[in-house]
Amino acid sequence: MxxxxxxxxxxxxxxxxxxxxxxxxxxxxxSRTINGSPAVSDRLTKRVWQAIKQLNYFPNTHAxxxxxxxxxxxxxxxxxxxxxxxxxxxxxxxxxxxxHGYEILVSSSNGNPAVLATCVxxxxxxxxxxxxxxxxxxxxxxxxxxxINDIPMVLAEFHLDNPKAxxxxxxxxxxxxxxxxxxxxxxxxxxxxxAGPHKLHSAITRENDYRTAMAKAGLPIQxxxxxxxxxxxxxGVVGYGKLQALPIRPxxxxxxxxxxxxxxxxxxxxxxxxxxxxxxxxxxxDIDFAEFTLPPLTTIRLSRADLARAAFEALRQQAEHxxxxxxxxxxxxxxxxxxxxxxxxxxxxxxxVGATGVKP
Amino acid sequence: MxxxxxxxxxxxxxxxxxxxxxxxxxxxxxSRTINGSPAVSDRLTKRVWQAIKQLNYFPNTHAxxxxxxxxxxxxxxxxxxxxxxxxxxxxxxxxxxxxHGYEILVSSSNGNPAVLATCVxxxxxxxxxxxxxxxxxxxxxxxxxxxINDIPMVLAEFHLDNPKAxxxxxxxxxxxxxxxxxxxxxxxxxxxxxAGPHKLHSAITRENDYRTAMAKAGLPIQxxxxxxxxxxxxxGVVGYGKLQALPIRPxxxxxxxxxxxxxxxxxxxxxxxxxxxxxxxxxxxDIDFAEFTLPPLTTIRLSRADLARAAFEALRQQAEHxxxxxxxxxxxxxxxxxxxxxxxxxxxxxxxVGATGVKP
DNA sequence: GTGAAAGCGCTAACAA
DNA sequence: TTGTTAGCGCTTTCAC
Numbered sequence: 001m002x003x004x005x006x007x008x009x010x011x012x013x014x015x016x017x018x019x020x021x022x023x024x025x026x027x028x029x030x031s032r033t034i035n036g037s038p039a040v041s042d043r044l045t046k047r048v049w050q051a052i053k054q055l056n057y058f059p060n061t062h063a064x065x066x067x068x069x070x071x072x073x074x075x076x077x078x079x080x081x082x083x084x085x086x087x088x089x090x091x092x093x094x095x096x097x098x099x100h101g102y103e104i105l106v107s108s109s110n111g112n113p114a115v116l117a118t119c120v121x122x123x124x125x126x127x128x129x130x131x132x133x134x135x136x137x138x139x140x141x142x143x144x145x146x147x148i149n150d151i152p153m154v155l156a157e158f159h160l161d162n163p164k165a166x167x168x169x170x171x172x173x174x175x176x177x178x179x180x181x182x183x184x185x186x187x188x189x190x191x192x193x194x195a196g197p198h199k200l201h202s203a204i205t206r207e208n209d210y211r212t213a214m215a216k217a218g219l220p221i222q223x224x225x226x227x228x229x230x231x232x233x234x235x236g237v238v239g240y241g242k243l244q245a246l247p248i249r250p251x252x253x254x255x256x257x258x259x260x261x262x263x264x265x266x267x268x269x270x271x272x273x274x275x276x277x278x279x280x281x282x283x284x285x286d287i288d289f290a291e292f293t294l295p296p297l298t299t300i301r302l303s304r305a306d307l308a309r310a311a312f313e314a315l316r317q318q319a320e321h322x323x324x325x326x327x328x329x330x331x332x333x334x335x336x337x338x339x340x341x342x343x344x345x346x347x348x349x350x351x352x353v354g355a356t357g358v359k360p
Numbered sequence: 361m362x363x364x365x366x367x368x369x370x371x372x373x374x375x376x377x378x379x380x381x382x383x384x385x386x387x388x389x390x391s392r393t394i395n396g397s398p399a400v401s402d403r404l405t406k407r408v409w410q411a412i413k414q415l416n417y418f419p420n421t422h423a424x425x426x427x428x429x430x431x432x433x434x435x436x437x438x439x440x441x442x443x444x445x446x447x448x449x450x451x452x453x454x455x456x457x458x459x460h461g462y463e464i465l466v467s468s469s470n471g472n473p474a475v476l477a478t479c480v481x482x483x484x485x486x487x488x489x490x491x492x493x494x495x496x497x498x499x500x501x502x503x504x505x506x507x508i509n510d511i512p513m514v515l516a517e518f519h520l521d522n523p524k525a526x527x528x529x530x531x532x533x534x535x536x537x538x539x540x541x542x543x544x545x546x547x548x549x550x551x552x553x554x555a556g557p558h559k560l561h562s563a564i565t566r567e568n569d570y571r572t573a574m575a576k577a578g579l580p581i582q583x584x585x586x587x588x589x590x591x592x593x594x595x596g597v598v599g600y601g602k603l604q605a606l607p608i609r610p611x612x613x614x615x616x617x618x619x620x621x622x623x624x625x626x627x628x629x630x631x632x633x634x635x636x637x638x639x640x641x642x643x644x645x646d647i648d649f650a651e652f653t654l655p656p657l658t659t660i661r662l663s664r665a666d667l668a669r670a671a672f673e674a675l676r677q678q679a680e681h682x683x684x685x686x687x688x689x690x691x692x693x694x695x696x697x698x699x700x701x702x703x704x705x706x707x708x709x710x711x712x713v714g715a716t717g718v719k720p
Numbered sequence: 721g722t723g724a725a726a727g728c729g730c731t732a733a734c735a736a
Numbered sequence: 737t738t739g740t741t742a743g744c745g746c747t748t749t750c751a752c
Contacts, residue, residue: 013509015745026723031747039721056508061485062422062431063745066728071422081447082648091441091468103482106466108451122463125421148416149373233652262652269654288442292593292622294629294654375729386739391731399737423729426744723752728745735740 014055023051034059065127072102074315075123075131077116079200081108083231083259084287085304089134092308100316102129109135111199117142124149130315133158134307136202152318154311154331157201166314168307168331170202172284173209175300175335176254179282180213182298182337183252187345188280192225192250194239194260203231206256206284225250229260236263244271251280251346258283258290258299265293265342276344286338295341306333374415383411394419425487432462434675435483435491437476439560441468443591443619444647445664449494452668460676462489469495471559477502484509490675493518494667496562512678514671514691517561526674528667528691530562532644533569535660535695536614539642540573542658542697543612547705548640552585552610554599554620563591566616566644585610589620596623604631611706612640618647618659625653625702636704646698655701666693 020027025044032040033048040048051057065071076093078086090106097104105128107119116135123131124145130152133143140160146153147162154166183191193210196203207226214221227242229235236255240263243250255261261283265275273279275295283290286301310331317327380387385404392400393408400408411417425431436453438446450466457464465488467479476495483491484505490512493503500520506513513525520527543551553570556563567586574581587602589595596615600623603610615621621643625635633639635655643650646661670691677687 017745027746028723028725028748029721032722035747041721044722058481058485060426060487060745062425062487063728064747065422066420066426066730066745067747069728081451082444084442084444084447087441087444087447090466094466094468098478098482103465103486105463106450106454108454118458121418122458125418126463127420127422145416233649266652266654289593292626294626377729387730388732388739388741389737392738395731401737404738420729423744424731426729426746427731429744721752724750726747726749728747730744731742733740733742736738 014057016057016059018055019048019051019057022055023047070319071127071129073105073123073126073128074102074312075105075107075119075128076311077107077109077119077131077133077135079108079135079137080110081106083257084289085257085285085302086134088288089304089308092305093132093312096308096312100312109137111135111137111197113142117145120145124151129319130154132311132315134311136200152315154314154318156307156311157205164318166318166327166329166331168310168314168333170205170302170307171332171334172202172206172300172302173212175284175302175337176206176209177213177216178337179254179298179300180210180217180219182339182343183254183280183282184217184219186252186280186343188252189219190222190225190248190250190252191219192222192227192243192253194236194243194253194255194264195226195228196231196256196260198228200231203228203256210254222248229256229263231257231259233259233263233266236260237267238263240264240267252282252343253279254282254284256284258285258287258297261297261299261342262289262293265295265297269294276342278347280343280346282343284335290338291340293342298340298343299338300335301338302335303333374417376417376419378415379408379411379417382415383407430679431487431489433465433483433486433488434462434672435465435467435479435488436671437467437469437479437491437493437495439468439495439497440470441466443617444649445617445645445662446494448648449664449668452665453492453672456668456672460672469497471495471497471557473502477505480505484511489679490514492671492675494671496560512675514674514678516667516671517565524678526678526687526689526691528670528674528693530565530662530667531692531694532562532566532660532662533572535644535662535697536566536569537573537576538697539614539658539660540570540577540579542699542703543614543640543642544577544579546612546640546703548612549579550582550585550608550610550612551579552582552587552603552613554596554603554613554615554624555586555588556591556616556620558588560591563588563616570614582608589616589623591617591619593619593623593626596620597627598623600624600627612642612703614642614644616644618643618645618650618657621657621659621702622649622653625655625657629654636702638707640703640706642703644695650698651700653702658700658703659698660695661698662695663693 016027016030020030109116133155136156152164156168159167195207227239229239264281268275283297283299286299290297290299321327376387376390379390454464469476493515496516516528555567587599589599624641628635643657643659646659650657650659681687
């Protein structure tokens with residue numbers, strides 16, 4: 001095969017040397033200019049930028065990473081990208097990261113530890129500077145590779161006894177208490193809870209908060225009124241079915257997430273039960289779609305933007321903190337009730353109250 | 361600051377030299393072993409792997425990329441990650457890419473050319489080997505940076521006169537014809553079309569296919585029955601409103617995507633129109649959620665998996681083809697009608713037919 | 721303020 | 737079959 005005869009023929013991507021040659025400076029000066037080092041005279045700065053523009057040059061991240069040790073890459077692992085909660089979260093996280101000069105690597109673990117393990121591995125090979133583990137899951141054991149390699153991490157609702165690991169605590173309690181109180185004020189006493197899969201921390205925490213809120217409200221908890229679903233729409237349909245099969249049915253259902261609640265809405269409609277007249281339903285997440293369900297879903301908002309911000313901030317502090325700088329190791333994201341159309345006073349009790357003016 | 365006294369103290373990430381030393385071979389042998397070169401004896405292969413395991417070593421992608429010129433990174437640009445169609449697409453694309461040893465960089469352009477430009481820039485800096493532009497948009501002019509840098513591309517529904525650019529053609533026609541015929545067979549004659557935003561190629565193509573299908577079916581097209589929406593749920597609600605304000609209303613609505621159709625379903629419900637008895641609705645995409653709308657949505661399926669496969673295949677061929685190898689520059693992804701519950705014979709005409717046995 | 725030179729961790733020629 | 741060595745494109749001392 002013929003080799004290229006003239007160097008002119010090779011119109012390859014310009015590198016830092018090309019720029020230096022054109023600007024008639026050393027490559028060190030080009031590097032300094034690009035990185036905004038103050039120690040470059042205005043005269044040369046101008047010449048360098050002019051050459052850069054002319055050549056349409058951009059630096060090679062891999063070379064930069066190799067020598068500087070900083071990849072400016074952040075990993076984000078979500079539980080399930082197909083659950084609308086997560087794309088919204090990824091979107092926020094990416095925006096913030098990009099605004100700060102970072103790039104992100106996204107992976108969806110789908111609750112599968114093996115998948116998680118391979119994506120952690122890939123992230124390690126790419127030398128990520130930190131990983132946001134927003135899978136809310138029980139996959140933490142697989143995270144030891146991150147620990148071993150000393151990679152900063154931020155975990156949702158999970159403490160890892162490691163100096164590089166930060167935690168985002170989600171205060172579901174506020175929102176769930178508000179939801180229960182809202183229902184109680186409306187006159188409900190029989191509140192069921194459609195839980196998430198117990199392998200998720202988030203599901204456990206939410207369920208516990210429901211129990212606490214019920215206790216505080218002085219309401220009895222029936223074991224049968226708590227049913228484990230899987231945070232999917234289908235799961236909500238199934239959960240609803242189980243509840244309706246009970247001899248004494250709840251008048252309101254609190255769901256561990258919005259998808260479950262949407263499943264309930266759907267199942268109730270098909271069975272001819274009117275929401276909210278015959279049954280009140282509350283979700284959790286406040287995904288964009290919640291506003292558009294029929295009726296619009298009353299739900300507990302968990303801000304994706306807040307969560308993304310906390311996750312990024314935790315990682316950034318770990319990645320950029322100087323020696324001796326104190327970093328924040330714990331972050332809190334709160335929740336709040338958004339009242340829309342899926343809650344109302346219970347039908348029967350309302351009549352009963354109307355008849356006597358006294359609650360049971 | 362005190363320097364490290366003993367090399368023992370530095371428990372830093374092992375590199376290829378560390379492995380070589382432990383296995384008592386040269387770094388070249390380690391490299392060959394990792395890359396599966398056949399030219400390594402079983403004896404050494406074993407020793408090397410053993411050392412790798414012992415040290416928990418993994419190669420540094422940046423160094424690899426730098427020297428080999430191959431990043432094994434692919435970019436994927438979607439229109440809007442919050443539209444459920446896209447997470448499903450990303451999921452598929454990632455699975456395939458990872459299975460072939462590639463990593464992906466995801467960006468959501470949100471129809472914003474400036475955002476697109478910066479994500480292209482970031483992808484260039486990371487030396488992606490190809491970019492799947494699945495934004496279906498009019499942002500192609502911004503893609504010149506990819507062209508200039510000779511980066512392989514695959515575009516949906518857009519031909520770029522560039523040797524590195526492949527195209528995925530979406531055969532909406534099959535699905536849309538099937539949808540129109542389905543409606544016609546049911547007895548509909550007044551079919552409206554809720555189009556997507558005209559800045560999207562996909563929207564234009566779909567609308568044209570609707571016109572063609574209508575013409576083939578011998579049905580008149582009313583200008584007022586084609587209204588431009590924006591592929592969002594809200595847009596569907598608005599579009600529905602415009603259609604209902606017409607003196608002569610359509611009995612069926614074909615929508616440019618599922619989100620629009622879901623908006624129509626919602627608006628119709630609120631206005632007390634029953635779907636499908638009073639109005640038939642058909643979507644396009646077949647997002648996971650379509651199965652769970654009320655009633656379940658009849659829609660035109662566009663397989664995300666097929667699209668992802670085509671996109672990956674196009675990029676892989678460009679990235680890996682040897683000189684002289686013929687590569688496929690055009691790919692076709694088809695569509696098909698999925699009949700569910702949102703279509704039925706039109707109410708009025710059904711009665712009329714019942715009365716006389718003859719159609720108008 | 722500027723430049724020369726030493727690598728970052730790896731692959732790929734070339735030798736042996 | 738194995739090892740030696742020259743960089744990939746950049747940042748970062750260290751001199752000047």
